[in-house]
Amino acid sequence: MSRHITVDPISRLEGHGKIDIILNDAGDVERAYLQIPELRGFEKFAEGRQVEDMPQITSRICGVCPMAHHMAGTKAVDGVYGVQPTATGRLIRELAYNTFMFEDHALHFYYLGGPDFIVGPDAPKAQRNIVGVLGKVGLEVGKKVIAMRREARDMMTLLCGKVIHPVFGLPGGVSKRISADEQKKAIEISEKAVEFGQFTLQVFHDIVLKNQQYVDAIRSDAYTHKTYYMGMVDEKNQVNFYDGMLRVVAPDGKEFLKFKPAEYLKHIAEHVEPWSYIKFCYLKAIGWKGFEEGPQSGVYSVAPLARLNVADGMPTPKANEAYQQFFSVLGKKPVHHTLANHWARVIELLCAAEMMLEQAKNPALTDAKIRNIPMTTPTEGVGVVEAPRGTLFHHYWTDKKGVVTKANLIVATQNNAARIAMSVDRAAKSLIKAGKVNDGILNRIEMAFRAYDPCHGCATHALPGDMPLVVRVYNPQHELVQEIRRDMQRAS
Amino acid sequence: MTKTLVLGLGNEILADDAVGVLVARQLKDEFAGRADVISCALHGLALLELFIGYERAILIDAIQTGKNPPGTIMELRGEDLDKVYAPSPHYAGVPEMLELAEQLELDFPKEFRIFAVEVGDMRTIGGPVTAAVAAAIPAVCERVKAVM
Structure with a gap:
């Protein structure tokens, strides 16, 4: 039997950025999870549209990084037309x-x-x-x-x-x-x-x-987890945001994989948990071993730290100098x-x-000469960029007329979902003992996931209605037994 | 650049969230030369730069209070908004943006009007604007025109 706690920092869009905490009979944390937006609905929405429209349509996914979606979409359309x-x-x-x-x-x-x-x-x-x-x-x-x-x-x-x-x-x-x-x-x-x-x-x-x-x-x-890291590198294994090969390093820093973005399905799989609609990415070669760190677990991480960890350096002199200092202060690669x-x-x-x-x-x-005109029949294409929050995949399949028949999108935050869940779990376990849910949990848990900057962009542009932070405690029958509520603080 | 900014906020692929964008689209031609009409789906602090240099701003957005029937039009003034701090800087909105502009002494609109439309559905990707919100669009346009 277990109890269920929900921390819901943005209630405007239900299920987006919601934290679920499940307690055991002793009242300690069994597991805590962060649920983040995923794009299955969007993929369905893409079907039947002209593929050239996808860079415009997908830029509406997110109010924070429309350009990342526009660019991944544009590169995927390059692939569809073989140009x-x-x-x-x-x-x-x-x-x-x-x-x-x-x-x-x-x-x-x-x-x-x-x-x-x-x-x-x-x-x-x-x-x-x-x-x-x-x-x-x-x-x-x-x-x-x-x-x-x-x-x-x-x-x-x-x-x-x-x-x-x-x-x-x-x-x-x-x-x-x-x-x-x-x-x-x-x-x-x-x-x-x-x-x-x-x-x-x-x-x-x-x-x-x-x-x-x-x-x-x-x-x-x-705030430390020893996982794999993935990011894009150029031909010198230096960080590149726009194009290159995807490189994965193991928790000990050694290169584990290096592959063309178009081959991502060979290397990355998505794990499903019954409690969440998000799919957790993991490395196929290692397999899904649960929310665990270490070389035996397929959990990996993306975003700025991951990009620095997978690269041999930065492609520009001033940034490279800062890169060297980063690792000399924080220890050897990879920094966890x-x-x-x-x-x-x-x-x-x-x-x-x-x-x-x-x-x-x-x-x-x-x-x-700003454009090569596509001359081939459209088929299928993958476009990958490093978005600010990590690797972003767009994959489109079309019919002969260039109408989308299927789309697969992996947003940056999905790559990080398992590791974020591990961080939230650790914060929750350190704060909740014997069923006592401290109000301080709100701050600490937020800190645990904010470092990743999980993208809630699509949920942030409307005027706030009531937007409190809520922890809900449920009994094993899923009845609400306790609610800790903190409304937005009003300035005097 | 005119002296007035009309900004329709919202995401046109998220059902009723599109309302601000749809209103802005209807007004664009009519306001040509009198106001700059733009629409977008960005969030509060990323919007800040858009307002700089305008004397007044009219913002049309979706709102979800849950206290009014969908399609209800509310008019707010910048100074009416509570100075609220969102539970996380990720979710900062218009009030925080206005406070920031004031602190930084930015060349910001002196007059800041907001027309907010209560929504029914803001979750369905690709979902249509619900009937109640669609029916409110002509009235929102009239309200905006009346203050121009």
Whole structure:
């Protein structure tokens, strides 16, 4: 017999970002789970649509990273039509994609993840937000962040037609040329982006790394799991967000697999649990051995920390220097501390900026050959990119007319689902003893999954109605016996 | 760039959540030259940059209070909104964005109106807008036009 506890941080969309905690007869935690959005409904919705429309349609999946879906979709459509972009088409795509990674990482670091570190993990709720971040780093920094993000978004508009839902990806290339004036502007913005990246790394060093308490938190067992890692690398095994091979390293850091993204079904499988509608990704070669860490378990992780762990270095000089320091401070590869994702994200932000500058300066950027016209009958294609939160897979099958007959999508957070569940489980076990559910569980459990930045983007854009944080305790008959409720704190 | 921003928020593939986008689409041509009409599915803090430089903003969005019948139109002013802190920065919304803009002394709209439409279904991917919400769209358009 067991009791059931539910922590529901965003009640607006039922089942999205909900935490279930199951107690045993003694009142201790048997297992805790995080349920996150999955896209089966979306895949069904895709059937019967023209495959060229998929990059536009899929960019609506998420209010946070439409560009990642647009790009994975565009690359999948390349595959469906058996066509590769021209050199300039690819260059424009990569420049746009790095700009997006830069912009999104800045959003996360300062607005979303930053509050835990910049303000502090134990700070009161009312301060753990962007306003609290500004209180700590100063208004001038805040203004700098806003101004930089705005310029990055201007650049995306220039490259992609629209900043929010890009419309430039076509099979075989892109829809719009870059003029000499636009290139000049792109170089100017990219130069500022590199400066901003260095500045952000300095902020991280000053506020986080100089505070022993934070460094200890990063290293603590509570946030450490020894799993496999997956990420995309270029031909030199350096981090690449747009294209390359997928590399997996084992918990001891040795290369375990390296494969072409189109072969992902040979290497990745999805496990189903009766209590959740999400499918948990695992490595086929190892198999599903439950929510366990270690080399014998197929659980793996993606996102910034995983990308740094699988690579031999960063492709740009300043980011590579930061990469070396990262591993010299946190120990040998791979680093297993989940909270190190925040640091890895800042290093990637700088890398994206350096890549932007390199690509913006490339004389080929203004070339007229932006697209190869598809000439073959459409069939099937896989498009994979590294989204800010990890590896994103789009796989489409079509009929001879290019109408989608089947779609398979694995979003970044699904790759991390098993490890996130393990982190939530560990936090819950450390807090709930003999049936006593402490109110502090809300904070600690949130911390455990926020480091991964699980994507609830599709659930975040409506006006809040009532959006409290709720822990529900159920008896074995699934009757509600206790409710701990914390409504949003209202400022005076 | 005009002095007024009309922003339709919502996700057009999530049933009633599309209402803000549908209203913005209807008003776009009529408001040409008088207001910049855009629609998107981004969340609060990612929206911040969009408002900079406008004197006033009219926002049309879905709302789920559960206290009104679907299709009910509510009008809110920026200053009417409680300054609330979401339980996590991931879920920060318009009130937090307004506070941030104030603290940063950004060139932000002085007048901030929100038309919110109570939804019935916001969960069905690809689901149609429910009849009650669809029926409210002409009235929302009229309300927005009246304040233009």
